[in-house]
Amino acid sequence: MTGSGPADVTRRSLLIGAGGAAVSAPAIVPAQRLGSAPQVTVVGAGVFGSWTAEQLRRRGARVTLVDAYGPAHSRASSGGESRMTRAAYGKDDIYTRMALASLAEWKTLSAAAGLPIFVPHGVLMLFPREEQYFLDTMAAHRRLGLPTQALGPAELARRFPMIDMTGIAVGTYEPGFGALMARRAVQTLVGRFLASGGSFEQRKFQGTSSLAPSDHLVLALGPWLPRVLPGLLRGRIVATRQEVFTFAPPSADARFTPAQMPGWADFNGGDLFYGFPDLEGKGVKFARDTHGVEVDPDRNDRRFTDAALAAVIAFRDRRFPLLRGAPLATSEVCQYENSSNGDFLIAPHPQDAKVTLVGGGSGHGFKHGPEVGRLAAELVLDGKQPDPRFGLATKSNVQKREVI
Template structure:
């Protein structure tokens, strides 16, 4: 393994591979999926870039950390996200093809519904208008194709064969490795805003910057409490892995897609037994407010009970199988689930990037491109990503 790859994956400070000019860099604070892709796109635009993270790319407390994230193009009426997912998928494919281990598992994604609701109807209409593939399967077809799922009460499903799972932590770390190999600089350091608009404080030392992008995920409300303290909501999210039956291939990626159940009010989703780590299941629910620094990351008894009950209903072969692992991370959402890609309202050369949890990881390439275009060329993204569009009452509408 390349020495630079080793240092980055270990979370240590990595030296740039090429000599940098004396001109001030653009500094990107936060080496999660949004920050890393922003750094890459700025680099593609010919900018000198310093990427900084206080704990390492996609670390254990970051929203980009963890095993897997879903990539899909089904978004109801929100065709902007369908188009972003498609464009991002091509970037993920290229990155995965260059990596030593797969970053994208193309096992497909299945959403299933108890009846024809607006979200499903609008998803079908968007795919037809954009000429994108989307299979609609009735209950009989669903049972025949995926007998390991109990489809009682389900009327139909929507299947996207080209999508699947992104190996989150590995993908971000691979991206940072390649960013450094292409001449970018990565540094392990704690960052704080400076009173000087053209500076950021790195481990207590001021550093000049052409521009500063704060892509701090769940730390954004802490870094900018007056602006984002009531506009970015950080909440607890519980995830579990279940050991499939020994010798049973029906829960492997070749036999089972990523899935989401839109029935009964609560939304549950999960993945097959990716890379033998277990069958993943989560409830897409905004839990209690959560502090990424001090929050308890142990699964609650209530959360484990809810996940177990769902598995017993939908995946009967897993009903008695043991949980093999629990994870607790956090969502960091804007009021309605739209991303934040904008300038700081009063500090020149300072930019705010976040609000991505719950559905943002897949969009990293496009979000990074939009922020890079804003910083380098003053090209503003869609108005729904502006700070002005973010309210102080949480009411997520983007799913």
Template structure:
């Protein structure tokens, strides 16, 4: 019997699907258990499923739940990374998977709004981004101030020397994208279970996991993609190498009938000015014009952090909004969100083997820019797990993650 999307998502939100419960007795245990149904875990589970493995995806609360780094409304997808070509390649590779996932959905998962990046000066980052994107045959324009004022008169371009427009990219609808991916993963033979996993224990090899409910889950391979909880599952291995920060997002309501801040008149955008980086989205799906400060916030515990925004942060965003987008100077605040980044020391992602267990992978440290890379992360993790002798790529290795928070990758 074929289940509707509503029925599948409903089953995931309440109890494990019947197939995912059959891991004892005569039923074969999964080849691989992936812990964490955020963007990294869900795509890793899907990429492993495509290799023919029997894969079970496990999450304590649900796919891209409200406290997950993959939850919330929207994420930018872009390819500009200065001279960090690997991330540009991953963004381009991942975009094709996101577009396929979005195809034929009732509501789009990807909005091809474009991404416009403002610069107040020439820099290695800007030049490297432009050259790399052009080399990858991505439709990228360098736009000078006069043309910026003509095309986007709703923006005050004071202090901007030039901008780069990434025409192929835009916005991903975060929670909806991950929920849709998990639903398709289950439809295509994967299994899903809601369970809280305790910190793993094992000898030379990891053979099983224990849940908070007293269950034992067996598999031959394990992937841990637990976002800000990765350090809690592995306090000695990860511990002080993971920096979880509070991030605040604000949505403002344009005036009734004002289309200047919606697609197609407005792209997604990033504003590099001085030491500050602001970013945001057009009014997607009538939720409001999104603005956020990309500065790393206070360190938080994902289990106890109350999701309340700070008045000082709102004042800073309002001051910026009135200067850069004057038509929204007095726009009422329609919604706020608090999420978190789970940062590595320098912003590089983590895709590496557990130092004790060769059959276990650690995947995470999205560092505020990782969501867009979900499909490429999943492919890299699956490839590493498929090849026991293979080593992780240097930038993704655990050994390169320090205990000092010093962000480099944007």
């Protein structure tokens, strides 16, 4: 991800036609090629941009990755410590398949890294009733042959004694999934991309005339994407503030380690809380998945609010009674970049097929980075359109989230 001033982009200028002001000279000039290898510039070194750059490189393109602040920096949606990887998506089994394919890439990257990138502690989802999301998830996982387990209250209480299962009717447990160490993952990926012949430039994106000439441009700017393309994406992708907390577990209590405690999500009567065990000694993580207040990614106040902390503590004390009174270890304020319906954006610019738009991670995108990159690379190099739900036409100015 990278910061940038407001401007809309085409090869001719910064896209007057989509509602932005033209502020720069011709944007993309055909590059001299070495043989037939296309030259591609990817702007934004978050998880989507970095995996797009790597997938393009694997397919023989000459790729330059550009970011103002560096891979997975603290302002980016891909910054921070941990992200969940799961295949539970209810009826949206396109994401189940993408999560599975991406997990294989994450495991390969983790095996090659000096420190773990993937932590396989399993993922538990808790429901107050056998609702449709639960039924659809189990049906999809059975079709795909996944070892996901449906557990009732007694079995949940026996296997996960650190969680009070009051009010829980059923849960899904995915033993093969877990946590991704976010910043480490992206920085490791970019390091391998560079070692394998890719290029990186740290600079602020100020329109395509500020970049080296390319045959194709990929804009993967995360929460900055609607700022760069306001006439096209304002309202269709919205950055929102998210607050995350970790608490110090009781001394020598193994129940909160990744060996015993899973990552979890609690469908709490329309509200959704989620968290992780104590990863690498940072503390037990809690967050409320609100997709809340819209923010400017450059001016997002990184101080937590008392109201957010109080809501998390109230939930923690009810669902995790062994953590009552646990001291706050860390707090973090980041952001999502939400598409209007929660589906990703992987699409050509409507006025210029040589510009590809990648974004809309919507709080669940990190795990899918490898597959998003693959789909974007196929679009850039082969003109192969991904599933229509990733197109621009499915994104409106009305925020109605449908993917969880």
